[in-house]
Amino acid sequence: MTAMTAAGTKIGISAATPATNDKAGYAALTYTNIGKVEQIGAFGSTQEVVNFQPLDGPLEKYKGPSNSGAIQPSLAHDDEDAGQTLLRTAADDKSSKLYPIQVTYPNGAKRHFGGRVFGYPETAGAANSMLMANPSIEISTEIFKTAAS
Amino acid sequence: MTKPTATPTTVSTPMFATRTFRDAGTGASFEKGAQVNAKEGVIANYAAAGLVTETRSEASAADAA
Numbered sequence: 730m731t732a733m734t735a736a737g738t739k740i741g742i743s744a745a746t747p748a749t750n751d752k753a754g755y756a757a758l759t760y761t762n763i764g765k766v767e768q769i770g771a772f773g774s775t776q777e778v779v780n781f782q783p784l785d786g787p788l789e790k791y792k793g794p795s796n797s798g799a800i801q802p803s804l805a806h807d808d809e810d811a812g813q814t815l816l817r818t819a820a821d822d823k824s825s826k827l828y829p830i831q832v833t834y835p836n837g838a839k840r841h842f843g844g845r846v847f848g849y850p851e852t853a854g855a856a857n858s859m860l861m862a863n864p865s866i867e868i869s870t871e872i873f874k875t876a877a878s
Numbered sequence: 879m880t881k882p883t884a885t886p887t888t889v890s891t892p893m894f895a896t897r898t899f900r901d902a903g904t905g906a907s908f909e910k911g912a913q914v915n916a917k918e919g920v921i922a923n924y925a926a927a928g929l930v931t932e933t934r935s936e937a938s939a940a941d942a943a
Contacts (some may be wrong), residue, residue, distance in 0.1 A: 741903060744926030745919060759919025761927075764902030811901045815927040 737835035740769055742815050742828055752873035755841035760831040763812030765805035772800045797868035805859045806851055816864055820849040837877040843870040893921055893930035894937035911938045
């Protein structure tokens with residue numbers, strides 16, 4: 730994959746449940762794109778560092794549990810946007826339902842994962858700024874990567 | 879591996895918009911009360927978001943969020 734800018738990256742959400750918890754299962758779903766996205770931010774799996782300090786040697790570091798992280802996309806709040814509305818529905822959902830998320834890069838590569846939306850704070854800033862929202866999506870599955878075709 | 883069965887290729891029964899909304903992905907927009915024709919998976923997402931309902935009367939009676 731050659732380097733590229735983030736311009737043209739899209740993020741979508743689905744209300745469906747994948748038939749299988751893998752790349753094919755997530756890719757088969759239909760996603761509704763979220764509009765007015767300013768940025769998505771960093772996401773990806775990291776592993777916890779498990780330290781062990783032996784009496785007679787340097788600190789040893791081991792790989793612990795993995796964490797797929799979270800995203801807090803920055804959106805210009807839009808009541809009429811279908812994707813944002815579904816995202817707000819996911820935030821209001823009191824159950825632990827996983828909502829499939831799809832990120833599509835400008836070259837067509839995709840990232841799929843399941844997430845729970847833990848909040849949808851809105852920001853009313855200065856008069857010369859947009860009314861923004863920064864939903865918090867905790868990634869609760871592996872991140873399935875599909876290369877550009 | 880089990881083949882996924884959720885591929886939404888069929889067109890759903892038409893539903894009706896409970897409020898005016900727009901789909902950033904498809905570019906489609908719908909006025910409140912308008913008939914919404916789309917593929918099954920798209921309609922399912924709209925329905926989950928409360929944007930469409932099965933009858934025009936329900937759509938007309940719905941309050942905008």
